[in-house]
Amino acid sequence: MNKIHTVRWLAIFCCLTGCEQSKEPEFKAPMGPYGLPYRVGSLAGKPVNLGEEVRWLEYEDSPLLKSENRYKGYKPPPRNYKSVVTSFEIIMKYTTGAPLMRYYKAPQAPVKQYDAEQSDPNNKWIYIGVNAGVRYLKNTNLTEIFF
Numbered sequence: 001m002n003k004i005h006t007v008r009w010l011a012i013f014c015c016l017t018g019c020e021q022s023k024e025p026e027f028k029a030p031m032g033p034y035g036l037p038y039r040v041g042s043l044a045g046k047p048v049n050l051g052e053e054v055r056w057l058e059y060e061d062s063p064l065l066k067s068e069n070r071y072k073g074y075k076p077p078p079r080n081y082k083s084v085v086t087s088f089e090i091i092m093k094y095t096t097g098a099p100l101m102r103y104y105k106a107p108q109a110p111v112k113q114y115d116a117e118q119s120d121p122n123n124k125w126i127y128i129g130v131n132a133g134v135r136y137l138k139n140t141n142l143t144e145i146f147f
Helices: 002-019 110-116 140-147
Strands: 039-043 045-052 054-059 085-093 125-129
Touching: 039 054, 039 085, 045 085, 085 110
Parallel strands: none
Antiparallel strands: 039 045, 054 085, 085 125
C-alpha cells in the first residue's frame, strides 16, 4: 500500500512539473547601425525593423487609439514582431533617398542641411506617413478628405 501511494505521488508530481508552461525567452530587438535597438512590429502581417529615422510610431494599442489606455501611467507592453504597427512617419530627401535622422550618433550633415532648407518653399525634403490597420483610410474618395 505504501508503494502505491509513493507511485501516485510521484506520478502527480511528474504531471505537475511536466505541465508547467515553458517560458519563452524575452524578445530582444535587433540593434540599429548607431547603437539603438530597432523599434519592431508587424506592418500588414510582415515583421519590420524601424530605425532612428522614424519620427513617430504608433501601435494598435497606443493611447490615441484605445481610450482605456489614455491615463497618465500607461506603460505599453514589451514590443515584438507581433505588435501591430498602425502608423509611422519619416522625413526623406527625395533627390537622394536619404532619411533624416536626428539621433546624435547619426551623421549630422543631413540634419544641418534640413535645418537650413526647411523654410525654403522649394526644399527637397518630404514627409512620408504610413497608415495601416485601423488608421488606414476607409473612405476611398480622397477628394472628400483633402478638398
